[in-house]
Amino acid sequence: MKQPSLIRPALLGLLIASLFSPLAHAGEAFGSPGNAPVRGPASKSFLGTAVGGPSKVYFTGYRGIVSEVYYPVLDTPESVDLQFLVGDAGKTFVDEEKQQAYSASQTDKRTMSWIASTGNAGHNWRISKRIFVDPARDALVQRVTFSALNGRKLGDFNLYLLFKPCLDNSGAGNNAQTVAAAGGYALAASRNSRASALMASQPWKTVNGQPMLSNGFVGQSDGWTDLVGSGDNAMNWTFSSASGGNVAQTGWLDLGDPNATSVSFDVVLAFGKSQGEAVNAAAASLGSDLAAAQRQYDDGWHAYAAGLSAQGGLADDRYYLAAMTLKTMQDKSNGAMIAGIGTPWGETQGDANQGGYHLVWPRDLFKFANALTTAGDTATATTVVNYLFNTLQQTSNCGAAEYNAAGCAAGYSRVGRFPQNAWVSGWPYWQGTQMDEQAMPILLAWRLGSVVSNPLWPKIKLTADYIVATGPWSYQERWEENSGYSPSTLAAEIAGLVAAADIARANGDDASAGRYLSAADYWQQSVAAWTYTTSGGFGNGSYYVRVNPASRAGSGTDRASFRPIAGPDTPQTVTVKNGGGDRDARRVVDGGFLELVRMGVKRADDPTIVNTMAVFDSVLGQKLALPGAPSLPVNAWFRYNFDGYGEHNDGRDFDGAGVGRLWPIFTAERGMYEIARQGKASAGQPYLATLKLLATPEGMLPEQVWSNSATLPDGWTVTTPAGYQAGAATKSMGPLNWAMGEYISLLASIHAGKVVDIPQVVCARYNNCRAAPKAGEVPVGINVTASTQWGQQVYVTGNARALGNWNTDLGLPVDAVNYPVWQNGVNLPAGQPIAYKYYRKNADGSVTWENLSGNRSLLTPASGSLSLNDQVSW
Numbered sequence: 001m002k003q004p005s006l007i008r009p010a011l012l013g014l015l016i017a018s019l020f021s022p023l024a025h026a027g028e029a030f031g032s033p034g035n036a037p038v039r040g041p042a043s044k045s046f047l048g049t050a051v052g053g054p055s056k057v058y059f060t061g062y063r064g065i066v067s068e069v070y071y072p073v074l075d076t077p078e079s080v081d082l083q084f085l086v087g088d089a090g091k092t093f094v095d096e097e098k099q100q101a102y103s104a105s106q107t108d109k110r111t112m113s114w115i116a117s118t119g120n121a122g123h124n125w126r127i128s129k130r131i132f133v134d135p136a137r138d139a140l141v142q143r144v145t146f147s148a149l150n151g152r153k154l155g156d157f158n159l160y161l162l163f164k165p166c167l168d169n170s171g172a173g174n175n176a177q178t179v180a181a182a183g184g185y186a187l188a189a190s191r192n193s194r195a196s197a198l199m200a201s202q203p204w205k206t207v208n209g210q211p212m213l214s215n216g217f218v219g220q221s222d223g224w225t226d227l228v229g230s231g232d233n234a235m236n237w238t239f240s241s242a243s244g245g246n247v248a249q250t251g252w253l254d255l256g257d258p259n260a261t262s263v264s265f266d267v268v269l270a271f272g273k274s275q276g277e278a279v280n281a282a283a284a285s286l287g288s289d290l291a292a293a294q295r296q297y298d299d300g301w302h303a304y305a306a307g308l309s310a311q312g313g314l315a316d317d318r319y320y321l322a323a324m325t326l327k328t329m330q331d332k333s334n335g336a337m338i339a340g341i342g343t344p345w346g347e348t349q350g351d352a353n354q355g356g357y358h359l360v361w362p363r364d365l366f367k368f369a370n371a372l373t374t375a376g377d378t379a380t381a382t383t384v385v386n387y388l389f390n391t392l393q394q395t396s397n398c399g400a401a402e403y404n405a406a407g408c409a410a411g412y413s414r415v416g417r418f419p420q421n422a423w424v425s426g427w428p429y430w431q432g433t434q435m436d437e438q439a440m441p442i443l444l445a446w447r448l449g450s451v452v453s454n455p456l457w458p459k460i461k462l463t464a465d466y467i468v469a470t471g472p473w474s475y476q477e478r479w480e481e482n483s484g485y486s487p488s489t490l491a492a493e494i495a496g497l498v499a500a501a502d503i504a505r506a507n508g509d510d511a512s513a514g515r516y517l518s519a520a521d522y523w524q525q526s527v528a529a530w531t532y533t534t535s536g537g538f539g540n541g542s543y544y545v546r547v548n549p550a551s552r553a554g555s556g557t558d559r560a561s562f563r564p565i566a567g568p569d570t571p572q573t574v575t576v577k578n579g580g581g582d583r584d585a586r587r588v589v590d591g592g593f594l595e596l597v598r599m600g601v602k603r604a605d606d607p608t609i610v611n612t613m614a615v616f617d618s619v620l621g622q623k624l625a626l627p628g629a630p631s632l633p634v635n636a637w638f639r640y641n642f643d644g645y646g647e648h649n650d651g652r653d654f655d656g657a658g659v660g661r662l663w664p665i666f667t668a669e670r671g672m673y674e675i676a677r678q679g680k681a682s683a684g685q686p687y688l689a690t691l692k693l694l695a696t697p698e699g700m701l702p703e704q705v706w707s708n709s710a711t712l713p714d715g716w717t718v719t720t721p722a723g724y725q726a727g728a729a730t731k732s733m734g735p736l737n738w739a740m741g742e743y744i745s746l747l748a749s750i751h752a753g754k755v756v757d758i759p760q761v762v763c764a765r766y767n768n769c770r771a772a773p774k775a776g777e778v779p780v781g782i783n784v785t786a787s788t789q790w791g792q793q794v795y796v797t798g799n800a801r802a803l804g805n806w807n808t809d810l811g812l813p814v815d816a817v818n819y820p821v822w823q824n825g826v827n828l829p830a831g832q833p834i835a836y837k838y839y840r841k842n843a844d845g846s847v848t849w850e851n852l853s854g855n856r857s858l859l860t861p862a863s864g865s866l867s868l869n870d871q872v873s874w
Contacts (some may be wrong), residue, residue, distance in 0.1 A: 019581075026238045031220020033245030038460050039346030039356065040067040040080045043734045045104040045698050046131065047507075048112030049230050049328050052300035053135030057271060058330055060341055064102030064118040067165070068346075069140055071194070071271040074331040074338045075358045075424045080164040081172065084118075084146075085224070086125050087158040091233040091832030092303070092644060094160075096224070097127065104698050109317045111301035112324050113294060119595040125157060132297045139270035141293065146255065147262040155258025158205075161251045161267065163198050166192035170351050173779050176215035176247040178240050179277055185211055187249040188275045195271065197278035198249065201286055202265035205252040208402050209288050212252035215242040222541040223250025230762050232348020234394075240400065267289055280397060299734055309376035318692060319747050321699045322740040323375045324366050333385035334391055336424040337737070339364040343730045344703070345653040355429050357733050358423045362388065363478060366440035368446040368499055368741030373750045374449060374756050381444065384450050388441040388458040391426040392418055402475050403431045414470075416462030420480065435474035436489045436595075438467050439496025443599075446499035450506055457507045464500035464512070467493055468519045472530075472562055473552035479578040479639065484549040485530045493504040494520045494527075494763045495599035502761045505801075521813055521843070522559055524601055524766055525793055533568040536586045538619055538713070543612040545591035546640050549574050549585055554871060559845050571699075578644030579657030587714060589619055590640035591666050594673050600675035600754065600763030603817075604677035622662060622708050624727045626693040630686030635665035636694070636705065636727075636728030646704060647730055649719035654732070659718050661730055664694040668742035672755045681753040688746050694727060702734030703745060752860065764825070773827040780864045782814055782824045784838060786872040788849075791843030794822045794872070798836030798855070802826050808839060808847050831862040838872045848874060 017719065046061040056072040062392045065083035070076055070280025087094040105114045117125045119126035130143040148154055149206065165174050179197075187198040193639050205212040216222035219229075224238045227250075233253050234616065268283035285293070304327060305320050308479050330337045343349050343356030369384040397406025398410035411431045415421075418437050419428035442460055445453040471493045477486035497520035504513035534542045548568045554561030566572060574585040584705045593612045596602040602609055619641055621634030629635060639645070647653055671687025695701050705727050706720045714785055720726055749755045763769035773779050786794050797804040797811035804810030814822035828834055835855040840848050850872045 007779070022788040023333060026214070026240055028090040028170070029216040029221040029237070029239035032224070032242070033172060034217030034244060034769050035219030036350055037166065037218070037246040037369040038080075039166075041355070041731065042340070042342040042344045042346050042357075043696070043702065043729055044112040044700060045102070045696065045730055046116065046134065047325065047328055048298050048873040049115065049135040049326065050135035050300060052296065053343070053639055055133050055135050055138055056131045057138050057140055058328065058341065059133065059140050059669060061104060061114065061131065062193045064100075064104055064116040065098045066140065066142065066269070069269065069271075070340060070341065070358070071138060073333055073424045074329065074336070074341070075355075076169045076194075077358065078165065078194060078271060079269070082128055082161070082163045082198070084128075085160040085162055085227055086120070086123070087160070087227065087233050088123070089156050089158060093123060094227045095123055095125075095226065095231045096699070106321070107298065107621050110320055111298040112297055112328060113301075122151070124152045124588075130294065132294050133270075134285045134288070134293045135291070135296045135300065136288075136293065137270065137281045137285050138272060138282050139268050140784070141265070141302040142267040143290060143294075144267055145198070145262055145264045147595045151395055153258060153746045154263055156262050157255065158235075159199065159255055160227065161221065161253065161254045161373050163187060163249045163269070164218070165189040165191075165196055165247060165249070167196060168194040170353055171246050171344045171725045172351055173244055174555045175244060176242045176249050177275070177277070178211070178213045178215060179279060181283065183583075184592070185213055186282060187213060187215070187251055188249065188279055189249065190275050192837070193273050195273065195275045195278040197270050197272075197275070198251070198267070199270075199279075199282040199286055200253060200265060200267045202263065203254045205254045205601070209240055212238060213576055214238045214250045216241065216248060216250070217219055217242050218246045218248050222248035224248065226250070228312050231376040232677050235737075249722065262693070270637075288312070294865055307376065309374075309748075311748050312746060314751045316701050319339050319375070322701075323372060324733055325700070325740050326372055326737055327377070327380060330383070332425045333424065334386040335380075336360050337365050337369060337384060338424070339738070340733045340736055341701070342733060344645075346729075348653040352828055355421070358391065359423060359429050361421045362392065362418045362440055363434065364738045366444050368737045369444055370447065371741030371744040373444075373735035375744050377714065378448060379624065382448055385441065385445045385448060385452055385456070386417070389445070389456045392421065392422060393459055393463065402433055402805050405431065414466060416459075417464035417835045418463070420476070430482060432608070432665060433470070434480065434489070435467065435471045435713070436478055436492035438463055439492040442491070442496040442500050442503070446503060446755070446759065447759065453503045455505060457509075460500055460503055461509070461512060464497060464504075464516055468515060468557055471519075472523050473564070477547050479590070482547045482574055484547045486529060487531045487544045488595040490523055490527045490531065491595035491599040491601045494601050495759050498765055499674060500761055510807060510810060512714045514807055518809045519557070519562070520843070521793065521841075522562065527601065528565055529567065529597065531568055533586045534617075535569045538587070538589065539615040540611060542608070543589060543615040544608065545573060545583065545585055546588045546590040546592060546648045557587065565851070576640075576642040576644065578654075578660075580642035580644045582786070583642060583714075588617055588640055588642065588812070591616055591620070591669060597668070597676055598672055598758060600760070602766055603765060603768045604673060619713055620709065624708065626690065626727050629693055630689050632686050632690065635667060635687075636662040636707070637670070637688045638707070641661055641712055644700060646732065649717065649721065651721040651724065661718070662705045663690050663734070663739075664691060664701050664702055664738045665742050667691050667694065668739070668746045671746045673818075675749050675753070676755050676758070679754075682747055684750040688743075688750060691743055691746065696734060700735035701739035702729035703732040703736040703739065703802060704730045706730055760792050765813065767817065767824045770825050771827060776830055777827040778830045778860050780826050780828050780860065781865070781867040782822075782825060782826065783868060784814060784822050784870040784872055785820050786840070787820055788837065788840060790814075790819040792839060793799065793841045794838060795841060796836055798834055800828050800834050802836070803836055808841075828860050830860055832860050834858050834860060838870070848872060
């Protein structure tokens with residue numbers, strides 16, 4: 001006799017913990033604890049969560065099947081995959097769904113519900129699934145249609161569900177059971193305080209009165225091994241439990257009328273703090289109006305998308321997908337956002353790699369929260385800033401140094417410091433210090449304005465103080481591998497301190513502002529001296545190196561302490577991690593120098609930037625032959641030469657060594673640089689078009705794409721093995737949230753005709769842009785002829801706030817771009833007499849005033865503008 005169908009009205013509200021019990025029919029599975037567990041693939045074809053309602057489930061898909069599902073926080077995967085196995089009634093084959101042809105697309109372009117289709121035309125079947133989260137419950141829903149094709153009937157097929165729990169972020173130590181539940185059965189699993197339950201509206205198959213469900217140990221007694229590995233294409237095992245191991249669960253579905261050609265049914269995977277809670281959630285979801293649940297889910301996303309900036313009509317479907325993907329990556333417990341919803345090369349990564357990319361990195365978080373701000377979602381970015389300073393920022397000193405913190409429960413910490421990365425809770429994961437990650441939270445707070453930054457000022461001050469005390473040297477640069485002086489890190493530090501000074505002045509703390517600007521100005525004036533070699537082996541020999549590995553000269557906050565003990569022309573060795581070998585630092589380059597432009601620290605046409613660009617293109621650039629790609633000399637770039645973070649040249653997964661491939665984020669960064677250099681929107685268009693071609697068919701931008709096979713300088717060989725295509729995603733991570741955010745930023749910059757997220761307070765200070773005057777202000781151009789010696793910097797101050805109110809640490813630097821004429825601009829109160837005077841800061845930081853008795857004076861016009869043309873003698 002068949003088991004009773006799961007009749008929805010009978011289920012709703014009836015399943016409570018006391019009404020289910022383990023099904024006793026075949027006992028405990030053999031083969032404990034199973035094969036060593038691995039993670040799910042990192043290349044996702046779909047993902048989503050509910051933006052409205054209490055649900056705390058986040059899902060991903062791979063090749064048309066559900067893969068990792070996260071609950072109740074985004075750093076905790078609870079599964080590896082959930083897929084169908086399809087066999088024929090004659091038991092001559094069993095097809096694993098994820099190995100078949102597939103497609104995945106959004107149900108519409110403004111929501112994160114998905115239609116995934118899989119099938120095997122040769123075996124005459126197709127599966128179509130609508131996938132979304134029940135907004136009211138911790139449950140993932142799949143509305144499934146199985147179709148028999150080409151004259152076949154349902155009776156010609158056997159359909160199985162295979163589920164791999166990975167509860168509480170662990171493939172090991174899971175417990176699986178079949179439980180009877182008020183008229184039906186569920187496949188339930190648990191580990192610690194996490195539990196899952198898998199149920200279907202279609203009844204399970206029975207054979208000789210036996211429900212065909214089983215729990216087993218992976219590679220030993222699981223359903224895949226039973227059906228496929230045994231070679232008989234038949235389900236023979238019905239184990240009621242598998243305890244304390246790497247488990248998988250299998251259910252054989254009864255397809256109903258054998259003469260029908262299709263059947264539609266629902267599958268729900270639910271979660272809870274206990275087995276009973278998970279089963280109740282699954283049953284309640286199955287018993288509800290799932291069509292209404294999807295409408296509620298989609299309506300939430302439609303409302304979110306409608307609130308985004310359309311960028312003057314330029315926003316396309318990829319833009320909205322990027323924004324919705326980023327919103328999906330925000331944890332609902334505290335606003336944290338993870339770097340990527342998976343583990344790179346997950347299929348060969350075990351439980352030892354608990355963090356993957358589903359952790360918080362302040363750098364990545366800044367990049368894509370900044371992009372959401374650009375997209376008009378300031379609410380999410382505001383939540384992020386408050387998370388950063390109220391949860392992630394450290395509040396105590398513990399440990400001698402990074403990775404030397406005996407007795408510190410959370411590892412190395414310093415007051416005001418942000419950890420290298422962390423769990424969503426704020427608990428640190430790795431112990432490194434990256435100084436750009438200290439500055440970026442300040443920049444995000446500044447961009448969101450005084451309503452956000454002023455209440456956080458006491459905490460922002462802690463971080464800014466930490467930057468001055470610790471920088472400009474960094475324990476790790478932006479690729480998290482080498483210490484020293486990095487152009488990209490310096491760019492962020494300088495910008496962060498200038499932003500912190502602006503916030504300090506808004507909060508009446510001119511003393512702190514002066515301290516921050518004094519350091520920032522010196523670092524800005526020194527970045528080339530510290531990181532720009534003139535004795536390199538590429539191009540004309542002059543370019544920014546990836547990192548100057550020298551140590552900091554001292555531990556104080558004076559200029560002498562800030563300097564490196566060796567300059568970028570000194571022969572020094574950099575050990576390139578991940579098997580890259582020991583290299584002369586002058587022969588290792590990357591694109592980090594572009595952050596100097598992006599952060600407002602250098603002009604796009606600065607000779608040091610232009611010279612380095614030629615090296616960047618020639619050493620690290622490739623021209624991918626992408627279908628329909630715009631004509632560009634170079635359209636994709638490696639991270640840096642000798643990079644080992646990628647698959648091996650023979651295609652094997654990264655295992656601590658390998659070969660890095662091309663990163664799409666650099667195509668976006670280069671597009672924004674070209675907009676800044678050329679000063680026109682059209683300069684970014686070919687890079688945006690190329691970026692689209694580097695995405696997956698579903699629109700996901702990956703961390704890396706395969707490169708052309710080539711031998712780069714110094715014999716660095718990069719090979720794309722047979723079976724892979726240049727420009728297609730590797731198995732590293734996809735989507736990479738940083739890359740998705742850069743798509744938004746590039747498109748918005750094209751719309752604006754300028755790079756939208758260059759911090760204006762920074763670029764205006766260093767004569768790289770002009771800040772628009774506020775009401776009651778007029779712009780004043782400064783042109784002053786002054787002779788100086790190397791290491792001296794000319795400033796102007798006066799009795800206006802914008803000129804520093806006679807505080808020489810708050811004065812405005814003027815730029816020697818047309819030496820001996822120094823230039824800058826400032827907005828001053830309209831129709832006001834202003835007293836002002838020039839001074840210079842000498843190489844040791846001391847101040848020399850211009851040789852002038854009394855002060856200079858000017859009268860600003862009531863409207864229009866004013867240009868000064870002064871001459872200084874000392």
